[in-house]
Amino acid sequence: MNHSSPEENDHVLLRTEGRAAYITLNRPKALNALTHPMALRIDGALTAWADDPRVETVVIEGAGERGLCAGGDVRDIHHDAKTGGAASADFWRDEYRLNARIARYSKPYVALMDGIVMGGGVGVSAHGSVRIVTERSRVAMPETGIGFVPDVGGTYLLALAPGELGTHLALTGAAVGAADALLCGLADHFVPSAALPALARELAADPVHTVLERYVEQPPPGELPAAREWIDRCYTAESAEEIVARLHATDAPAAKRAAATLLTKSPTAVKVTLAALRRARRLGPLERVLEQEYRVSLAALSSPDLVEGIRAQVIDKDRDPQWSPGTFEAVGPADVERFFAPLGDRELRLAETAPSTEVAW
Numbered sequence: 001m002n003h004s005s006p007e008e009n010d011h012v013l014l015r016t017e018g019r020a021a022y023i024t025l026n027r028p029k030a031l032n033a034l035t036h037p038m039a040l041r042i043d044g045a046l047t048a049w050a051d052d053p054r055v056e057t058v059v060i061e062g063a064g065e066r067g068l069c070a071g072g073d074v075r076d077i078h079h080d081a082k083t084g085g086a087a088s089a090d091f092w093r094d095e096y097r098l099n100a101r102i103a104r105y106s107k108p109y110v111a112l113m114d115g116i117v118m119g120g121g122v123g124v125s126a127h128g129s130v131r132i133v134t135e136r137s138r139v140a141m142p143e144t145g146i147g148f149v150p151d152v153g154g155t156y157l158l159a160l161a162p163g164e165l166g167t168h169l170a171l172t173g174a175a176v177g178a179a180d181a182l183l184c185g186l187a188d189h190f191v192p193s194a195a196l197p198a199l200a201r202e203l204a205a206d207p208v209h210t211v212l213e214r215y216v217e218q219p220p221p222g223e224l225p226a227a228r229e230w231i232d233r234c235y236t237a238e239s240a241e242e243i244v245a246r247l248h249a250t251d252a253p254a255a256k257r258a259a260a261t262l263l264t265k266s267p268t269a270v271k272v273t274l275a276a277l278r279r280a281r282r283l284g285p286l287e288r289v290l291e292q293e294y295r296v297s298l299a300a301l302s303s304p305d306l307v308e309g310i311r312a313q314v315i316d317k318d319r320d321p322q323w324s325p326g327t328f329e330a331v332g333p334a335d336v337e338r339f340f341a342p343l344g345d346r347e348l349r350l351a352e353t354a355p356s357t358e359v360a361w
Contacts, residue, residue, distance in 0.1 A: 011037070012045075016049075019054070019056040021052075028064025035072075039091065050105070050107065057203050058107060058108070060128070068124075072120040078311065081301050089297075097348075099286075102123075109129050111126070113181070118139070127157075133191075133219070137187070140175035144173050146310050147268070147300070155292075163228060164234075167231075170273050171243070171273055172265070190217055240267070240328045269300070287351070299338055
């Protein structure tokens with residue numbers, strides 16, 4: 001049940017017009033960062049609209065000029081991790097259920113992924129059936145930079161990306177633009193940012209496929225195709241240490257920059273992310289991967305790196321986290337395996353569902 005206050009309800013604006021229903025994430029000063037009440041409000045709306053014959057299409061967008069959503073509210077997570085609370089575990093349980101609902105939604109779910117779309121913002125958009133990026137889009141799963149591991153189904157999405165592109169994005173936290181998001185399977189269509197208001201309005205009157213035909217264009221070229229050779233070669237290595245060594249040994253300046261970036265991230269988070277991605281490839285449907293991510297997220301909550309990473313990047317903003325352990329070599333197999341340990345009666349158990357089917361437009 002959603003026990004949101006009226007003010008919190010203002011953080012997710014809901015409306016219907018014609019054949020469409022609209023979700024607007026409305027915390028522009030916080031770059032629409034997602035909170036637990038927001039996730040519950042979105043989930044409740046999707047539940048109601050699924051059985052409403054007047055609603056044929058659902059649209060999600062972000063208020064303000066900066067982007068759809070920068071992710072979960074990590075200040076709340078920082079407080080919870082420091083005090084040993086249960087709020088983050090409860091939030092993630094409902095958020096991951098929402099991610100699964102979006103992926104299996106029975107009606108077209110149109111995500112306007114304009115501007116910054118990171119972390120939890122990817123979770124409420126990139127599992128949708130119609131994912132639109134623009135020339136302003138910057139899509140990323142930057143969790144290793146705060147001592148965390150990609151969640152909200154991020155390891156599922158990135159594990160499915162061509163070759164080792166997803167591994168590169170997950171470990172480095174690099175943000176991609178429109179063309180590279182399309183290449184990696186994080187989006188479906190490119191539409192110029194200035195056209196999004198008209199596109200959203202027209203969805204109230206016309207079916208999705210009709211509206212898309214009017215607006216979809218070719219995106220500007222991306223950066224990843226030129227990097228595929230060294231990304232695929234370097235990131236197939238068995239360990240984070242070997243990945244960094246291969247990147248350093250590569251002539252491409254971008255590869256050396258990637259190596260330098262990896263050495264700034266939480267060594268534990270990088271190693272756990274690498275293991276989570278490779279396990280995700282074998283787990284099957286999104287629900288199984290979300291269940292694994294829940295285990296990993298709860299383990300991260302009791303890890304010193306999560307508190308320290310959020311402190312350095314968000315609270316104090318000194319950008320100088322002191323990771324513990326501080327090197328890849330100091331993170332052993334048992335340290336990684338701890339993140340995947342069963343949770344007993346705290347496990348997240350998502351209902352088995354049939355594989356996604358094509359949504360009728």
